[in-house]
Amino acid sequence: MGVLQKIEDIESKTLTLPVAKYRAQLLEPEKKGPKGEGFDVMKSGDARVCLIGFPSVGKSTLLSKTTKTESVVGAYEFTTLTAIPGVLEYEGARIQLLDLPGIVQDAAKGRGRGRQVVAVAKTADLILIMIDATKSDEQKAMLDAELEAVGIRLNTSPPDVVFKQKTAGGITINNTVKLTKTDERTIRSILQTYRIHNCDVMIREDVTTDEFIDVLLGTRKYIPSLTVINKIDGVSMETLDRMARAGDGRTVMISCELDLGLDWLLEAIWKIADTYLRVYTKKRGEQPDLGDPICLRAGATIETVCHGIHRSLASHFKYALVWGKSSKFNPQPQKVGLTHLVQDEDVVSIFTK
Numbered sequence: 001m002g003v004l005q006k007i008e009d010i011e012s013k014t015l016t017l018p019v020a021k022y023r024a025q026l027l028e029p030e031k032k033g034p035k036g037e038g039f040d041v042m043k044s045g046d047a048r049v050c051l052i053g054f055p056s057v058g059k060s061t062l063l064s065k066t067t068k069t070e071s072v073v074g075a076y077e078f079t080t081l082t083a084i085p086g087v088l089e090y091e092g093a094r095i096q097l098l099d100l101p102g103i104v105q106d107a108a109k110g111r112g113r114g115r116q117v118v119a120v121a122k123t124a125d126l127i128l129i130m131i132d133a134t135k136s137d138e139q140k141a142m143l144d145a146e147l148e149a150v151g152i153r154l155n156t157s158p159p160d161v162v163f164k165q166k167t168a169g170g171i172t173i174n175n176t177v178k179l180t181k182t183d184e185r186t187i188r189s190i191l192q193t194y195r196i197h198n199c200d201v202m203i204r205e206d207v208t209t210d211e212f213i214d215v216l217l218g219t220r221k222y223i224p225s226l227t228v229i230n231k232i233d234g235v236s237m238e239t240l241d242r243m244a245r246a247g248d249g250r251t252v253m254i255s256c257e258l259d260l261g262l263d264w265l266l267e268a269i270w271k272i273a274d275t276y277l278r279v280y281t282k283k284r285g286e287q288p289d290l291g292d293p294i295c296l297r298a299g300a301t302i303e304t305v306c307h308g309i310h311r312s313l314a315s316h317f318k319y320a321l322v323w324g325k326s327s328k329f330n331p332q333p334q335k336v337g338l339t340h341l342v343q344d345e346d347v348v349s350i351f352t353k
Ligand SMILES: Nc1nc2c(ncn2[C@@H]2O[C@H](COP(=O)(O)OP(=O)(O)OP(=O)(O)O)[C@@H](O)[C@H]2O)c(=O)[nH]1
Pocket: 053, 054, 055, 056, 057, 058, 059, 060, 061, 062, 072, 073, 074, 075, 076, 077, 078, 079, 080, 081, 100, 101, 102, 103, 230, 231, 232, 233, 234, 254, 255, 256, 257, 258
């Protein structure tokens, strides 16, 4: 091969080697270390919203537009290589908006840094599924499938089944509704398979066998989602109309570029966040910090509050004092344990061992 031809050869290769491919390699999970751990971003006490989508749909553009954080925007794929947190503020409450790397198909199986991304999505209180209006209609179904593959159930509540393991007494199964999709024998044999010999099971919903297993293993996460269709500036009115009709009532159409629909989107996020409770923390002998609530979902307990303050707090927990609606001595405080349900505007002091 002559020198000129070699140069030509190299040049043609350089031109055809997509930069995106190399950037994608940067996202490969590291060989050593635990897999699927997610990025190490502290979940601040407030609600977390995760941005999930294929590369270059405009996730970072949205973060940069709606929060004070600048996340690098690029016309090339895999611009974002890690998790970038920003903060949405509203009436003293805050929501953490988390920009994440784009995922590729089969992310859940470990392609790219996808496994880490979906692991972070599991910690979200709300997932924004972001779609590029100018690209294929299949994006939504593909993203749903990736989230499903890691055990995320979108927009459904957990099955109404209460499972309590005991140390003795055998198995008791009670159901308040007729079971048409599974039966007691099946449930007993499943319990046996998992070597559970003593427990109380209370079934208050006509569950399937799979749903029962979900409860038993506790591996599923039930997370609400909103579909965000970005770049609507790039499609025809016809296409827009078709996408609007195909939407499921949980769809918001925006253009980050033209500032279209962003207010609606923020409103929709806060509407979902409306089911959040604000809890204030107070150190012994100090006034509660009323300007800095922890925002929690309905059904939150003192344990959830602990997690909101610090990851390891619950393991050192001794007791808590709670003032407000959830204290049965209101306006006096009540001494409570980890399972106590908090209510909106409660003030909580945590005491550790
Ligand atoms: N036409 C149009 N372009 C947009 C819009 N929003 C973002 N873009 C462009 O889309 C490209 C990708 O934007 P990014 O915000 O980097 O996308 P990303 O989803 O964060 O991409 P990765 O981090 O690579 O996954 C950039 O060139 C943006 O300027 C929009 O509403 N309309």
